[in-house]
Amino acid sequence: MSTTQAVTAGAVHRSLQGKRIDLVGYVFSGLLLASLLFTLAILAVLVGDQFQRGLPVLLERGTDLLTSSLSSRPDRAGVIQGLVGTAMLAVMVSVIAFPIGILTAIYLEEYAPANRVTRVIDVNIRNLAGVPSVVYGLLGLAVFVAMFQALGVGNGRNILSGGLTLAVLILPLVIITSAEAIRAVPNSIREAGYGIGASRWQVVRKLVLPSAVPGILTGTVLALSRALGETAPLILAGAVLGSFSTAGGLGNLFGGPYTALPIIVFDWARKPQDEFRALTSAAIIVLLAVTLIANTFAIFLRNRYDRKW
Amino acid sequence: MTVAAPAGSRLQGTPNRRRNEGVIRAILLGASGLSILVSLGIVLSLIFQAFTFVTSIDLGQLFAEGWFPRRGMFSIPTVLVGSLLITLIAIAVAAPVGLASAIYLSEYAGPRTRTVVKPILEILAGIPSVVLGFFALTVINPHFVHAIFTDARGPTILAAGIGVGILTIPLVASVSEDAMRAVPQALREASYGLGARRITTSLRVVVPAGISGIVAALILAVSRAIGETMVVALAAGATAGSLFTLDVLGPGQTLTGAMASLAAGSDQVTGSSSAFLSLFFLGFLLFVITLGLNLLGDAFVRRTRQKY
Numbered sequence: 181m182s183t184t185q186a187v188t189a190g191a192v193h194r195s196l197q198g199k200r201i202d203l204v205g206y207v208f209s210g211l212l213l214a215s216l217l218f219t220l221a222i223l224a225v226l227v228g229d230q231f232q233r234g235l236p237v238l239l240e241r242g243t244d245l246l247t248s249s250l251s252s253r254p255d256r257a258g259v260i261q262g263l264v265g266t267a268m269l270a271v272m273v274s275v276i277a278f279p280i281g282i283l284t285a286i287y288l289e290e291y292a293p294a295n296r297v298t299r300v301i302d303v304n305i306r307n308l309a310g311v312p313s314v315v316y317g318l319l320g321l322a323v324f325v326a327m328f329q330a331l332g333v334g335n336g337r338n339i340l341s342g343g344l345t346l347a348v349l350i351l352p353l354v355i356i357t358s359a360e361a362i363r364a365v366p367n368s369i370r371e372a373g374y375g376i377g378a379s380r381w382q383v384v385r386k387l388v389l390p391s392a393v394p395g396i397l398t399g400t401v402l403a404l405s406r407a408l409g410e411t412a413p414l415i416l417a418g419a420v421l422g423s424f425s426t427a428g429g430l431g432n433l434f435g436g437p438y439t440a441l442p443i444i445v446f447d448w449a450r451k452p453q454d455e456f457r458a459l460t461s462a463a464i465i466v467l468l469a470v471t472l473i474a475n476t477f478a479i480f481l482r483n484r485y486d487r488k489w
Numbered sequence: 490m491t492v493a494a495p496a497g498s499r500l501q502g503t504p505n506r507r508r509n510e511g512v513i514r515a516i517l518l519g520a521s522g523l524s525i526l527v528s529l530g531i532v533l534s535l536i537f538q539a540f541t542f543v544t545s546i547d548l549g550q551l552f553a554e555g556w557f558p559r560r561g562m563f564s565i566p567t568v569l570v571g572s573l574l575i576t577l578i579a580i581a582v583a584a585p586v587g588l589a590s591a592i593y594l595s596e597y598a599g600p601r602t603r604t605v606v607k608p609i610l611e612i613l614a615g616i617p618s619v620v621l622g623f624f625a626l627t628v629i630n631p632h633f634v635h636a637i638f639t640d641a642r643g644p645t646i647l648a649a650g651i652g653v654g655i656l657t658i659p660l661v662a663s664v665s666e667d668a669m670r671a672v673p674q675a676l677r678e679a680s681y682g683l684g685a686r687r688i689t690t691s692l693r694v695v696v697p698a699g700i701s702g703i704v705a706a707l708i709l710a711v712s713r714a715i716g717e718t719m720v721v722a723l724a725a726g727a728t729a730g731s732l733f734t735l736d737v738l739g740p741g742q743t744l745t746g747a748m749a750s751l752a753a754g755s756d757q758v759t760g761s762s763s764a765f766l767s768l769f770f771l772g773f774l775l776f777v778i779t780l781g782l783n784l785l786g787d788a789f790v791r792r793t794r795q796k797y
Contacts, residue, residue: 222613
């Protein structure tokens with residue numbers, strides 16, 4: 181055996197045993213992990229900071245903060261109008277955007293012929309999903325506020341305009357996620373339905389939709405949570421910054437001034453007083469509770485019902 | 490004497506059933522048509538009012554030395570450059586962190602890490618932007634920007650940019666991770682079979698193979714950063730207006746920030762004053778820029794899908 185052969189064999193042997201320490205590899209994977217941890221750390225600092233500042237206020241004021249109206253005096257200001265507004269917006273967005281979005285998704289996935297019209301609708305929806313939310317606020321201002329003003333519902337800057345704006349904003353998101361859920365239902369299920377003589381709608385209604393419900397639900401809840409955290413479109417569509425009184429009956433509730441939790445956060449965050457800083461954090465905790473509960477619920481639903489066909 | 494109906498017409502179903510199916514199809518098509526209506530609404534309301542704005546002012550006002558809408562100074566370069574600065578800072582934060590997280594999740598992490606970490610990233614993605622704006626204003630600006638750059642005064646473009654960057658990390662991470670996971674396993678096995686290390690496989694095989702998706706992620710992040718409003722409105726600090734500036738350690742104004750502050754002082758800005766109409770002009774610019782970026786990003790996403 182020549183020496184070169186022995187040297188080569190030794191090198192191969194050592195290399196296969198992995199004696200050489202892969203320093204670059206370790207550093208690289210360390211950097212990757214650090215990036216990921218950095219992201220998680222931001223989340224922790226962000227939430228921790230709000231609790232550190234806002235929790236004392238929440239504890240001191242108790243439910244009083246949740247049940248008081250807006251006020252320019254920090255010791256009296258509360259978020260009840262924002263809670264009511266956000267709850268009403270949630271109902272309006274669900275009632276308007278969910279049915280239209282799901283029906284559109286059904287059409288695109290189950291009915292639409294592969295022609296130019298379908299392609300136009302599809303591309304259009306994808307682009308709508310990428311339009312910045314503040315632009316939807318302009319749509320709300322130019323179309324919905326103007327419409328209600330023309331109809332004589334107050335000055336048009338009411339919660340109906342806000343709800344319609346948010347509904348339109350999340351419509352593309354609802355359509356895209358619902359369509360994905362419907363697409364994931366295997367064709368064999370549809371074929372089984374047609375095989376026993378079901379009509380197209382019967383197949384959709386009795387077979388496809390029940391299988392797609394978990395996915396659709398996840399998508400719609402995520403979209404709703406996104407809508408509830410939106411601020412910019414509501415500012416443009418006429419939500420009130422600053423305090424106002426909510427007296428009067430239902431007419432005033434729908435036709436009068438309105439606000440929402442994120443709007444209150446924005447308004448208080450702009451105020452210079454230190455008391456409002458703490459109050460802002462308290463309001464953020466309430467807002468995060470609302471949106472995070474919705475988000476976590478959606479993620480839970482997906483993990484619970486995630487089905488591999 | 491009965492004659493059996495021809496098979497063809499029997500397969501078409503009874504007239505009743507066919508009518509019902511027709512009605513349902515019409516309802517579904519109607520719902521889909523609404524999305525077209527929304528697009529038309531956006532485009533028309535923007536174009537008309539933007540056009541009214543441009544004709545109502547002197548074109549020189551668009552190139553004044555700053556953006557002060559109430560004084561008739563509508564400097565477009567000021568807000569465009571402001572948006573550009575914020576976007577550059579945001580991408581400088583989101584691209585490395587987001588891509589590194591994506592590579593880790595796709596190539597290094599085990600399934601258990603992934604099931605824990607991905608939902609956390611989704612929660613970060615679900616945090617309302619107004620909350621991040623407050624965070625940028627009260628934590629990032631005083632504790633990081635001012636601590637490192639002692640000559641910074643008041644709210645800074647840098648803090649707002651970092652805030653927007655944090656907001657776009659989950660987007661970069663999830664879109665580029667999808668792209669890398671779509672790379673066929675066979676390519677990785679071939680690489681390991683040649684004796685390549687994990688770092689080599691990640692950087693020389695997986696990343697180049699998924700490059701379309703990664704580029705798409707970055708383009709979408711740019712589009713998202715340009716359109717982000719609340720972080721800028723709270724943390725960039727130019728509520729009344731801003732002179733043209735390239736200084737990221739001072740306040741500045743962006744396309745979206747200008748819109749928010751115009752609308753937030755909404756009592757003064759109503760009717761058909763040029764300050765009010767300038768909202769729609771800014772919205773039109775923003776719409777055109779993000780539409781272009783989204784179309785480009787979409788084209789890249791589609792390329793990844795077709796490849797394998």
